[in-house]
Amino acid sequence: MKNEISGRPFSLKVYLLIIIALSWPFQIAYPFLGEAFKPLLLVSMIMVGVGTYIAGKFVFRDGFENAGWQWGKPRHYLYAFGLALFLWAFPRVIEQLLGIYEAPQDVSTTTILAEFLFSFTITLIPAFGEEFGWRGYLLPRLFARYTTRYALLLHGFITWVWHLPVIVVMGTQIAGNPLVSVSLVMLVSLIPTVMHAVVFAYIWSSTQSLAVSTVYHAAFDEVRDSIEGTAGLGPLSQNWQMLILTILGIALLWKAKWKKTANTSL
Structure with a gap:
């Protein structure tokens, strides 16, 4: 009904144009300005949410009722943190125990925890920007147009494309032919990024909560960054x-039951 009133149905191309126009300049500027400007990546994440608000409020006027405005249950947050720790902290502990990769002697668990709590708190708002855009707004509209699996894969591919400026920079930092290294990083990152988007989507769908998926997003990023910046x-x-x-995403894509919209109540 709202689309009929606005006279502009949802357009994926227009939506992505808005998001890219607002967010990519920050991703592109960061490598030219230097490491001190890394927070620009957080601004880029926020701009996904800003662009989504502009699209839903003023361009398509289709609203955000089913974005997932619920808090979720305490166990959902435990699972979110547990998964982030399993993905980053668990293999790092194994490396330390087996002597594969030793941490500097002056790094303690307290140091890593303090680093995580600080960066996690800062990252919550940027993480919400992405979750609001990709899961709360875009994914339900793709579900309405396509089969479940195709919608999930398409939304995952879109998130990979959105990360391309950062992926290209990662490729240029590898020694050797820049064209070869950038192409390799793009190829290697594609499937894990798409499958991770499926995992994000399942967290949002199963909990009916942007809050839970946001906490997982921030935890994933900052468990990684806090370990990398301290123990390595x-x-x-x-x-x-x-x-x-990749394994988890494929399993969810194949076997999971999906709720295609989220409830509106808090």
Whole structure:
């Protein structure tokens, strides 16, 4: 009904144009400005939410009723933190125990925890920006147009495309031919990123809560960053999460039952 009143039905192309126009400049500027400007990546995440609000409120006027405005249950947050720890902290502990990758002697668990709590708190709002856009707004509209699996894969591919400026920068930091290294990073990152989006989608769908998926998003990013910035990440830590998320994403894509919209109540 709202679309009929606005006279502008939802357009994926227009939506993505809005998001990219608002968020990519920050991703692109960061590598040119230097490491001190890394917070621009957080601004880019926030801009996904800003662009989504503009699209839903002023362009398509289709609202945000089914975005997932519930808090979820306490166990949902425990699972979210548990998964983030399993993906990053677990392989890092194994590396330490087996002597594969030793942490600096001056790094303690307290240091890592303090780093995590600080960065996690800061990242909650940017993480919400992405979850509001990709899961709360975009995914239900893709569900309405396509089969469940196709919608999930398409939304995952879109999130991979959105990360391309950062992925390209990662590729250029590898020694060797830049064209080859960038292409390799793009290829290697594609499937894990798409499957991780499926995991994000399942967390949102099963809990009916943007809050839970936001907490998982921030936990995933900041467990990784706090360990990397203190104890460092070895080869197992860097590859473990890609393997697990790929397996988990495929399993959910194949077997999970999906709720295609979220309830409106808090």
